[in-house]
Amino acid sequence: NAGVMQNPRHLVRRRGQEARLRCSPMKGHSHVYWYRQLPEEGLKFMVYLQKENIIDESGMPKERFSAEFPKEGPSILRIQQVVRGDSAAYFCASSPLPQANTEAFFGQGTRLTVV
Amino acid sequence: GQQLNQSPQSMFIQEGEDVSMNCTSSSIFNTWLWYKQDPGEGPVLLIALYKAGELTSNGRLTAQFGITRKDSFLNISASIPSDVGIYFCAGQRSSGGSNYKLTFGKGTLLTVNP
Numbered sequence: 001n002a003g004v005m006q007n008p009r010h011l012v013r014r015r016g017q018e019a020r021l022r023c024s025p026m027k028g029h030s031h032v033y034w035y036r037q038l039p040e041e042g043l044k045f046m047v048y049l050q051k052e053n054i055i056d057e058s059g060m061p062k063e064r065f066s067a068e069f070p071k072e073g074p075s076i077l078r079i080q081q082v083v084r085g086d087s088a089a090y091f092c093a094s095s096p097l098p099q100a101n102t103e104a105f106f107g108q109g110t111r112l113t114v115v
Numbered sequence: 116g117q118q119l120n121q122s123p124q125s126m127f128i129q130e131g132e133d134v135s136m137n138c139t140s141s142s143i144f145n146t147w148l149w150y151k152q153d154p155g156e157g158p159v160l161l162i163a164l165y166k167a168g169e170l171t172s173n174g175r176l177t178a179q180f181g182i183t184r185k186d187s188f189l190n191i192s193a194s195i196p197s198d199v200g201i202y203f204c205a206g207q208r209s210s211g212g213s214n215y216k217l218t219f220g221k222g223t224l225l226t227v228n229p
Binding site: 004006031033035040041042043044045048055056059091098103104105106107108109111 | 119121148150155156157158159160163203205214215216217218219220221222
């Protein structure tokens with residue numbers, strides 16, 4: 001049973017470009033959570049999605065950031081018109097039930113560098 | 116937003132020594148989790164605590180859920196070089212509308228000298 005798969009592992013974008021980060025949850029998991037980790041910081045919650053639904057996006061910046069988890073395929077975190085401050089590690093976690101009832105497993109992350 | 120105070124920020128110890136780190140919060144959590152993150156990797160769950168006062172072990176690791184539900188500590192006994200990494204505490208509520216969110220501490224960087 002493969003773990004949470006994120007790709008790419010590393011992504012370099014110029015300012016103004018778009019970044020697309022993908023997350024394939026563990027098999028059987030329909031709940032996905034995205035977290036951002038700035039250098040020397042802990043992870044901060046961004047968004048919680050179930051299949052085809054955004055449940056909570058309160059931790060995601062209102063502009064330039066969007067997330068989806070379609071019926072088929074991975075969850076996507078999209079950052080438009082990236083700026084240097086978007087440089088961070090972005091982690092995805094998945095769980096079979098809402099996280100309050102079970103532990104979530106994290107992927108290896110995508111390290112975004114904006115140059 | 117919610118803050119967890121994790122200390123110490125970093126530790127340099129000799130192989131074989133015991134290590135202790137802790138997290139405190141101004142508000143109550145119903146679950147405490149401890150993760151380890153190796154360089155370039157995602158956090159890996161070490162121990163989960165679900166009840167106030169609970170003391171749980173996982174090999175050389177022992178963690179406790181504070182009786183006030185506002186703190187937790189992690190002990191590592193007889194450290195070895197592969198214990199090197201960043202250790203994070205995380206708290207989770209089990210009530211209210213956002214009970215799925217994890218709130219993380221800033222981490223404790225552990226270095227073990229062989």
